[in-house]
Amino acid sequence: MSRAEQPSRRTLLAAAVTAAVAGGAGPVLSAGGAFAAPAPAPARPIDHRSWTTYTDWRGGAAQGTRAVAGLRPGLVIDAPAGTTDYTDPHTGTTARWEYATWTSPVHRLSVPATEVIASWNARTPAGTWLQTELRGTYSDGTDTPWYVMGRWAAGDQDIKRTSVDGQTDGRSTIWTDTFSIDTPASGLRLVSYRLRLTLYRRPGLTATPKVWRIGAMGSDIPDRFTVPASTPGLARELTVPRYSQEIHKGQYPEYDNGGEAWCSPTSSQMIIEYWGGRLTPEQLAWVDPSYADPQVCHAARYTYDHQYGGCGNWPFNAAYAATFPDLQGVVTRLASLTELETLIAAGIPAITSQSFLKTELTGAGYGTSGHLMTVIGFTADGDVIANDPASPSDAAVRRVYLRREWENIWLRTKRYNASGKVVSGTGGVCYLYFPARPTPRQRAALAAVGVS
Template structure:
């Protein structure tokens, strides 16, 4: 959680671009956009617009054997089975990568997969990629996005993340300073610079580059790669949804980020800022994910809930200097056996009711003043919490990690207040300045093989 006087996670990042990868792994050359200090807000159409119009949020993923075969493979292969994936077959070459966070240069073999062009049903102002993969020691991957604008021109290839489950080979990182003067990458989000111009992202394709130590047979395995494109309106308030499927509560573990304050300050100044990994760990364990004693052996044995420390380390973005990179959290969740994770946007609390009724909890992102969320007791410029149910009256039951103890994590928040602070894209901060909101961002973690009921609920909110 960011404090009330801290910048939002959508603030402009450092101006300098870190050291580039040579060859095919190099990020697009880009200049920092001039003017302003915060990322532009999203677009114009509200979620759930009537009249049969297309949803203003589109999540598309590549997960099947046919999906992986449909892309252009250069040194990669599609792998069939219960969980189809993409692996290195025969590397296309080698490249040197200088890790900007360690200064270490190493040589890597690499192979690529370039996905087919995906046309968005509603052209978007923002896009967020997410992925699920296994990266054994000695491997890592890079995810890129290239868009086509509504005027028919193309963006550069933008790096959406350089990622590994561990931190022994590279430091997982977003890439600052990527812009073509019309769109910009803000940590993990593609954003059209001036939505009021009418310019939109009409289509995109993804490119995956898989890396391994030369001379080995190691390979990353990618099970899911996708992106969410959205055109959400600039708005301070959102329409209220009527309670529907209420009265259900899921039994989700409760973890406090606050009991970790001061622990491992190298990871975003310790637990005070660990709302995202703490929320992620709650849902991972709800689905049965467990860390082994060996995985937790690095944590000080005097610390309670060492798995939260591990989640913070495993989601830390060394460029953003925080644990709140949205896709990195989803990718962490998918490192647990038979789990998937995606980043999308939802349109109302009705969507969350649909998921909860099927046994699927969700992580929501919101920012608010202390006076805007009754019972929270704090204000924040960006905070993640886990929605686990609804009271009989339709109020939101949340596991809020910004609590003084594990026992105090369960909260009940007023439906109307919660829905508005989560779905809006504009708000006033404590100084009266207009700043951005998340526009309904949501992390969804669910089994690799959902039950029919779970699958139907996920499809109902646009996730397949």
């Protein structure tokens, strides 16, 4: 679980969802007995846009950066645009850095959004790091400030990767990794945005960050305590490694003390290894050799957000996954279990975020204000097969949860907590990790859920 029963920014987000996307409907009979075309499906309330191609990187506004071609096109420092000092708020150390920037073209959202979450995939050699920012335009024509969405490095020796608290203009706020309209009921929405990358390196260094993917998911999902039930459409189970977060309780207090706080990195490591990602003995040498599953400890360290004080920063987990060869990761929302079935059918598991009371999910045995688990399949009855890291041992991680219960706790945006207070749900948030070069079937499944 993610800092389980503590008030967190996850409970403050005005997340939302609709199960608008279901399987294609067939023809139906009209009142007169003739066949009529089915009503058009409602538009997805989710917009995901990523920049990943050589053409994409050449299309932005560059100051000191250069697009590079190849099997995995990306963005690097060419000639630095200047130098700047950065004081790390978590160490107090001030250092000078060369920097270069790239700003995306304006992306007009297909659905004016109440929330936006950015994510990125990059390599940052020693002596380098990057910053991601977002600036948007409201539906009244005014602009947001440039908001920092993350300061990130794959390692932790140069800077401490961090979100930036306290960013607001009185109408929107950054909650760790999420842009959120403060009062969605006012009708104010974000209609477009640009993303800005700033790449940093120590002066005189020839190494450079390389960014392969940057993008954002915008959504406007109506508040709801329940969602419509979907019809089961798939029976398949993927073979995904099973790791328990609970066996790490009390380990590494500097990374939020293991146990229930490590649901996100534990889930991430399961899917990374499903795709063949492995850590070397050299990479794991820092872990206490008496600890089981040292790769989970490693994932916690390298997803840890020093401002948030935990490992549950969604984009930091996706970025960690993409540090493994031939993997990429995004943070998005799905609109229904049907969409999740589409991914599983193509061999793509998903990490989902949800919150619930102990009585709301049969067989879980716990309640949580925020928890990540890995969905690996569906039974013949349509129930959800999950690798749930909130289990007492690796052997106990595989769970089967009732479809209707699980669907509702994942997709709803409003719920009652144990005190009877109305709090938010995550509204279908998930991380998707998949190959850098997906198969045609995988590519089609990703496109069906709005990811390219």
